[in-house]
Amino acid sequence: MTNHNLRDVYGRTLVELGKENKNVVVLEADLGKSTMTCYFEDAFPNRFFEMGIAEANMTSFAAGLSLTGKIAFTNSFAVFAAGRSYDQIRQSICLPKLNVKIVGSSAGLSDYGDGSTHQTVEDIAIMRAIPNMTVLVPADAVETAKMTRAAAAHEGPVYLRITRSDLPDVVPENEEIVIGKPYLLRDGSDVVVYACGAMVSAALEAAEAAKAQGLSLRVVNVSSLKPIDEAALKKLADGVKAIVTAEEHSLIGGLASVVTYAFRGSALPIECIGIADKFGQSAENINVLMEAYGLTAAEILKAAVAAKRKATV
Amino acid sequence: MNREHIAKVESAARRLRWDIVEMIGPNVRGHFGGSLSLADIVAALYFYKMRHDPKNPAWAERDRFLLSKGHAGLVQYAALAECGYYPKAELAKLKTLGSILQGHPDMRRMPGIECSTGSLGQGLSIACGMAAGLKLDGSKAQVYCVVGDGEAAEGQIWEAANAASHYKLDNLVGVLDRNRLQATGAIEKRFNTNPVVEKWESFGWHVAECDGHDAASLIAAFDALDGVHGKPKMLVARTVKGSGLPFAENDAAFHNGAVTSEQYEQARKLFCADAVH
Known part of the structure; x- marks a missing residue:
C-alpha cells in the first residue's frame, strides 16, 4: 500500500x-x-x-x-x-x-x-x-x-x-463514494471490523495478520459517520460471529456509538477500539502515540479474538 | 426625503408598536423592551430605505435586513406582516407550536427573514459574509444589520468588526440599538461596553449618530450613509428601551416582561389613534 x-x-x-x-x-x-x-x-x-x-x-x-x-x-x-x-x-x-x-x-x-x-x-x-x-x-x-x-x-x-x-491507499480509485454508505474493503467470515479514518488501514493490516491464527476478518470502511445506512451496515455483518469497531476518536459518540446503536438488540458480541475518555499528548511521532493509546492493528486483532471467543454461535 | 416619507415611517412605527404589544398580549411575558426600541429604525428601513419586494422575498437584488439581536424578532415579524410578506393573522400564533413566529427569527419558517439569529454575537458575522458574497457577485444590494449595545459584549462582534473593515465592506450598514440597557440593568453599571463611537471608529468603521426614534433623523442618517465608500458603516442610534410605552421606557424589567390588562388598553390608545379602518 x-x-x-x-x-x-x-x-x-x-x-x-x-x-x-x-x-x-x-x-x-x-x-x-x-x-x-x-x-x-x-x-x-x-x-x-x-x-x-x-x-x-x-x-x-x-x-x-x-x-x-x-x-x-x-x-x-x-x-x-x-x-x-x-x-x-x-x-x-x-x-x-x-x-x-x-x-x-x-x-x-x-x-x-x-x-x-x-x-x-x-x-x-x-x-x-x-x-x-x-x-x-x-x-x-x-x-x-x-x-x-x-x-x-x-x-x-x-x-x-x-x-x-x-x-x-485503501479505497479503490474507481469506487463511487455515496454519503451514508459503508464500504466493504476485504471480505472475511469470522469477525467484521468496522473502522474509520486512520484505523481502516490498521484493520486491513490486522486482517492480514489474523490469517496466521486461522481467523478470517472482514473489513468495512465506515467513512460516513452520519448519516449511515443502518440496514447496509448490518447486512455487512451477515454470517460473522462477532463485531469490532476501530477509530482514532473517543469511544463516546463516534464510530463505537454508531455501530453499537445500529446493532441494538443483536446477540453478536462487540468489542470497541478507540480512545478511552482521555485527552491526547505530545509524542515523537504518530506511531508511538497511536501505540500508547491502543490504536493499532495488534489491538484490533486482540479485540477480534476476544469478541469471537464471546460468540455463542 | 419629504414630509410624506416621514409621515409614512411614523405611521408604520406606530403600527409596529401595536403589533408587538398585541402579539405578546396582556399578562404574558415577551421581549417588549428591545423590540420597541427598534420600532422606528425598522420602520425607516422597511417603509423607506430598503429596496425589497414582499411578493418576491428571494429577489436577488433586494437589500437585506438582519437582526443580530434576534430576541427583538417581534419588531421584524411585525414589519414583514405589515409589508405583506405573510398574513397578519399569523401574528396571533406567536410562539405557539408550529407557528412561523418562533421565539427567535427562523429563516426556514418565515418569509423575509434573511438568517436565523438568537445566539447573540453571530448576526453581524453573517451580515459580513453576506456583504462579501454580494460584492463578489457585483450586486448593488445593501446589508443592514442591527446590533444591540448589550450584545456588543460578545467577542465575536469585534471579530466581525475587524473582518468588515479588512474586507472594506461598504455595502454593510450596522445599526447599534443604543438603548443603554442590558437584560439586568444599565450597561454602564452592569458591564460597561463604552465608549461606543470610538471603538467602532478604531476598528476602521465610518460611524454616524442619530436619534433612533425620530423618523426624519433616521431617514437623513441612512441616506447620508449611501455616500460613504471604502469602509463599513455603523449608525449609532440613540434609543430608549421600551420606547412608546411610558411605563416600560428605560425599565430593564421590560426586556422580557409582561403588560397588565390596563397597560395593554393604554397601549392600544397610544398606538391605534390614527388607525383608519
Whole structure:
C-alpha cells in the first residue's frame, strides 16, 4: 500500500472544484499552509478569505456567504473548527441548514507534536449530535478527494475530518463514494471490523495478520459517520460471529456509538477500539502515540479474538 | 426625503408598536423592551430605505435586513406582516407550536427573514459574509444589520468588526440599538461596553449618530450613509428601551416582561389613534 497525504489532496481538490464552480469559496483561519488551502488562495485569491485567528467569525461569515449562493469551505485544525466554533456551527449553519462545509484538519491524534491542545478526540461526537449535520471521515487520500467532492455536491452542512498523517491507499480509485454508505474493503467470515479514518488501514493490516491464527476478518470502511445506512451496515455483518469497531476518536459518540446503536438488540458480541475518555499528548511521532493509546492493528486483532471467543454461535 | 416619507415611517412605527404589544398580549411575558426600541429604525428601513419586494422575498437584488439581536424578532415579524410578506393573522400564533413566529427569527419558517439569529454575537458575522458574497457577485444590494449595545459584549462582534473593515465592506450598514440597557440593568453599571463611537471608529468603521426614534433623523442618517465608500458603516442610534410605552421606557424589567390588562388598553390608545379602518 502506497502512502499519500490527505491534506495535500484536499487542497488540490478544492482548486479543481474552484475551477468547475465559481460559487466555491474558501475561508481560512491562518493555517492555510497546514490545511493546504494555500493552493486555493494561489488559484483564486478573490474567492479565498483569510479570516485571521478568529474561528467564530469565520464560521458565521461562511453562513452569510452561503446565503448569497456560495458553497463555503471553512478551514482550521479540527479541534478549533469543531470545538471553538461549536455554537456558530449549531446556530448560524446547522439550524438554518446552510450550505457550509466545516473542514477539520490535523484531526485525532495526528498533530502528534503539538499535543492535547491541538488534538481532538471528541469532534465526531460533537458534530454528530447536531441536527442537520453530515459527518464524513475519509480513510485515505483517494477517499479524501471523493469526499471533498461529495461534500461540495451535498446541499447542507458537512463536517469533513482530515488527518495530518500520510495514510496508505485503501479505497479503490474507481469506487463511487455515496454519503451514508459503508464500504466493504476485504471480505472475511469470522469477525467484521468496522473502522474509520486512520484505523481502516490498521484493520486491513490486522486482517492480514489474523490469517496466521486461522481467523478470517472482514473489513468495512465506515467513512460516513452520519448519516449511515443502518440496514447496509448490518447486512455487512451477515454470517460473522462477532463485531469490532476501530477509530482514532473517543469511544463516546463516534464510530463505537454508531455501530453499537445500529446493532441494538443483536446477540453478536462487540468489542470497541478507540480512545478511552482521555485527552491526547505530545509524542515523537504518530506511531508511538497511536501505540500508547491502543490504536493499532495488534489491538484490533486482540479485540477480534476476544469478541469471537464471546460468540455463542 | 419629504414630509410624506416621514409621515409614512411614523405611521408604520406606530403600527409596529401595536403589533408587538398585541402579539405578546396582556399578562404574558415577551421581549417588549428591545423590540420597541427598534420600532422606528425598522420602520425607516422597511417603509423607506430598503429596496425589497414582499411578493418576491428571494429577489436577488433586494437589500437585506438582519437582526443580530434576534430576541427583538417581534419588531421584524411585525414589519414583514405589515409589508405583506405573510398574513397578519399569523401574528396571533406567536410562539405557539408550529407557528412561523418562533421565539427567535427562523429563516426556514418565515418569509423575509434573511438568517436565523438568537445566539447573540453571530448576526453581524453573517451580515459580513453576506456583504462579501454580494460584492463578489457585483450586486448593488445593501446589508443592514442591527446590533444591540448589550450584545456588543460578545467577542465575536469585534471579530466581525475587524473582518468588515479588512474586507472594506461598504455595502454593510450596522445599526447599534443604543438603548443603554442590558437584560439586568444599565450597561454602564452592569458591564460597561463604552465608549461606543470610538471603538467602532478604531476598528476602521465610518460611524454616524442619530436619534433612533425620530423618523426624519433616521431617514437623513441612512441616506447620508449611501455616500460613504471604502469602509463599513455603523449608525449609532440613540434609543430608549421600551420606547412608546411610558411605563416600560428605560425599565430593564421590560426586556422580557409582561403588560397588565390596563397597560395593554393604554397601549392600544397610544398606538391605534390614527388607525383608519
